[in-house]
Amino acid sequence: MKVTVGLSQIYPKIGDVAHNLQTHLQQIEAAKAQGVELLVFPELSLTGYNLQDLVYEVAMRPTADDPTFSVLLQASADQHMDLMVGFVDTDARARYYISAAYLSEGKVLHVHHKVYLPTYTVFDEGRYFAWGDSIAAFDTRFGRVGMLICEDFWHASPPYLLWLDRADVLLFQSSSPGRGISTEDKLTSSHWVELVNQAYGSLFTDYIVHCNRVGFEDGLNFWGGSTVVDPDGEIIAHAPYFEETLLVQTLDLNQLRRTRSRLPLLRDERTGLLSAELKRILSNVPQAAEIESSRR
Secondary structure (H helix, E strand, O other): OOEEEEEEEEOOOOOOOOHHHHHHHHHHHHHHHHHEEEEEEEOOOOOOOHHHHHHHHHEOOOOOOHHHHHHHHHHHHHHEEEEEEEEEEEEOOOEEEEEEEEEOOOOOOOOOOOOOOOOOOOOOOHHHOOOOOOOOOOOOOOOOEEEEHHHHHHHHHHHHHHOOOOOOOHHHHHOOOOOOEEEOOOEEEHHHHHHHHHHHHHHHHEEEEEEEEEEEEEOEEEOOOEEEEEEOOOEEEEEEEOOOOOEEEEOOOHHHHHHHHOOOOHHHHHHHHHHHHHHHHHHHHHHHHHHHHOOO
């Protein structure tokens, strides 16, 4: 089985949902013309990233009753295209989440709330957003998939949990700004993220699809450089840095079986051992367990 994915490396306009929705619709049309079956947008693609007090104005619900999502759901049905979009979700108790929604055939299949909120250096997410409290894979017409948002996949446990939950394709979206210069005349942030994505492809023998945004916001310069990594850990598609683009790549899902037959890391994973050792470690570090419990 094969699936053609598109990575929509766009420049969202901060706080302007109407403008960004039109950009999404234009990208869906362009992707359809190139045979895309699954289109991935960056983190907070419908709202822009550095929202601060605008969070409360741009929040929406991923339902057919929401004016923005009703349009996107109709587009997914009309174009027979699955979509991963970024937005601010809210609940009945006025909590706000950095979120990703997966749309297919006019339905919302899954919503992921970002579980790691960077609140250091240039990042201030913990001041405005609530922590997500679950990580789960889900079934699509292309197989089992998992979604993560930016800082989520800079920690080892979320991709690992999705792998154990039988995800064969990991969809990552981010709004990652440029920081530092590496020895390869490349941004340190982009160099590091690409290495991490390749490591996940190799360790989990999964496809890694990562879409990062471009553009400027309040002094931040987002670097783009979206990539697709195959189950052997090789980058098979790479978008340009700092430019809006639609990157298209066909995934051969049969490669999953070929790689895992040669490298049976999934077969040999010892989840029982992991569970026992985590219980031992947490029982000896009560303070860490209390902190994590308080975030739920």
